[in-house]
Amino acid sequence: MxxxxxxxxxxxxxxxxxxxxxxxxxxxxxxxxxxxxxxxxxxxxxYLGLANHPQVVEAFVAAAKHYGVGSGASHLVCGHSREHHALEQELAAFTGRDRTLLFSTGFMANLGVINALVGAGDSIFEDKLNHASLLDGGLSSGAKFQRFLHNDVAQLERKLAAAEAQKKLVVVDGVFSMDGDLAPVHELARICDQHRAWLMVDDAHGFGVLGKNGGGVAEHFNLNQDQLPVLMGTLGKSFGTFGAFIAGSDALIETLIQLARTYIYTTALPPAVAAASRVSLQLLQTExxxxxxxxxxxxxxxxxxxxxxxxxxxxxxxxxxxxxxxxxxxxxxxxxxxxxxxxxxxxxxxxxxxxxxxxxxxxxxxxxxxxxxxxxxxxxxxxxxxxxxx
Incomplete structure (x- = not known):
């Protein structure tokens, strides 16, 4: 060895x-x-300079004094605090979605969601420049895994048209982390609708930066929950804290609570991180x-x-x-x-x-x-x- x-x-x-x-x-x-x-x-x-913002730090310290440092358990055992729940509700309102669900990391969110939504007999389509967590999620799902050239909507459409699977999931980054360019999410939403495919966007690098109010690619392209049904964002970038979330319909979130192994079988974020993220969200929207x-x-x-x-x-x-x-x-x-x-x-x-x-x-x-x-x-x-x- x-x-x-x-x-x-x-x-x-x-x-x-x-x-x-x-x-x-x-x-x-x-x-x-x-x-x-x-x-x-x-x-x-x-990106917004919030990681060491005095109000964010103050919220973290105050919550740590109240809740302690660790959450102690998974969300489904006894680790889901009032701060977690409030943050999920506020993120849902911010994204214009029914609900959101917190994950401990963005990598875990992507693996958990993809594996909960597709499996053997299904098809998943991913941009060649997708983040490693998206690629790993697709490869581990058991679904037929296909990649298309970077931002090549025409090639993706041909692949979708040829796919015979009942469930088809298209997955892209909103902002590509190593290139900095945007996915043509509005076009992807259109062809996904035409080919009865689901669209998932990892907007880790878009939230807080894009859109008039910092709502990311969904706001930038004015896409609602039906057009963009699976929206992922992280808290460790523009929010300046830690963790991730999935935003979508009530049915999607309930399904993930039941099926997403990376949500079910891991310790919840510390409540103090959720409290700090709530302040970051306020600053993101007002400043x-x-x-x-x-x-x-x-x-x-x-x-x-x-x-x-x-x-x-x-x-x-x-x-x-x-x-x-x-x-x-x-x-x-x-x-x-x-x-x-x-x-x-x-x-x-x-x-x-x-x-x-x-x-x-x-x-x-x-x-x-x-x-x-x-x-x-x-x-x-x-x-x-x-x-x-x-």
């Missing part, structure tokens, strides 16, 4: 795909302390300036990168990937930025396809224009060094 493990690790290092953890020693914020060094960070998914500032920072960054001539991917979201190509170069660029006190993660295979390694820049409403300009200046120096080396 040791020989095989050592070979795997050596191979990863040789291919520049070895992953290492860094130790965060401060709260999530634009300026962080990692491994004893101070960095300006552009790699967090805290519209956060989305406005975020959009302005995105435009500022894109304009600056385009002037530098760097290959920026097409994205209007806080996820702004700079395409590098090979993993070795992506690591080198990330290291050069780190040497200037700027933290940007190099994304490499298998997270992305071979030959498409990138610097994944993520912006937050907590960033300032001066901080974005500092990143642009560092990228400019990187470009000059690269030109000189060539």
């Amino acid at each position: 040791k020989q095989w493990l050592d070979e795997q690790l050596s191979q990863r290092r040789a291919q520049h795909l070895y992953r290492s953890r860094r130790e965060l020693q401060s709260a999530q914020a634009p300026e962080v302390t990692i491994d004893g060094q101070n960095f300006l960070a552009f790699c967090s998914n805290d 519209h300036w956060r989305r406005e500032k975020l959009r302005a920072l995105i435009q500022r960054f894109r304009a600056g990168v385009e002037q530098l001539g760097l290959p920026l991917m097409a994205s209007s979201t806080p996820i702004q990937p700079i395409m590098v190509g090979d993993a070795e170069t992506a690591l080198a660029w990330s290291s050069q930025l780190a040497a200037q006190g700027i933290l940007v993660t190099a994304i490499r295979p298998p997270t992305v396809a071979a030959g498409s390694a990138r610097l994944r820049v993520t912006l937050s409403a907590a960033h300032t224009e001066a901080q974005v300009d500092r990143l642009l200046d560092a990228l400019s120096q990187l470009v000059r060094k690269t030109d000189c080396a060539e």
Whole structure:
């Protein structure tokens, strides 16, 4: 066993795909302390800057004093607190759905829902760039698993038309986590209706960011519960907390309570996390300036990168990937930025396809224009060094 493990690790290092953890020693914020060094960070998914918001922290502390730290059990035993229940009701109202159901993580939500809805004899269709949790959910379900080219609605429609299964489930990300672009959810909803297929959208990176009120892709495309029957969102990104939820009809939620193994057989989120998430939800809906500032920072960054001539991917979201190509170069660029006190993660295979390694820049409403300009200046120096080396 040791020989095989050592070979795997050596191979990863040789291919520049070895992953290492860094130790965060401060709260999530634009300026962080990692491994004893101070960095300006552009790699967090805290898009609205709520992870360390005083009101969110205060709600967490107050609830922890009342409920304790752990929930103690699964939701169906004795772990479903008043805070959990209130959050589910408020999320339902926010999303315009009948009900929502909390899960401990987004990965568990996706696995649980897909496996509860489809199985042997059914068909599931997924975008090639879907998140790993969606792909794993589809593969483990036992349903006939088919992938279609990224955002290729025509190819999906052909596959749906050829499918003979009674139950057909189409699953996509609302905002693709490594590219930052949107799925054409309005078109997907149309063809799913025509082919009697169910549509599920993982809107982990859309909630809080898209839509006038932060309602994500459903609000952005104005899709109701019938058009988009299975809507998933996470709390660990724009909400700044932790966990995930599924929003949909009363019948869907009741079915998941009965059948979703990753809901039934796991400990509930700590009540304090639910309490903090309720405050985040209020801030998300009332402090519209956060989305406005975020959009302005995105435009500022894109304009600056385009002037530098760097290959920026097409994205209007806080996820702004700079395409590098090979993993070795992506690591080198990330290291050069780190040497200037700027933290940007190099994304490499298998997270992305071979030959498409990138610097994944993520912006937050907590960033300032001066901080974005500092990143642009560092990228400019990187470009000059690269030109000189060539």
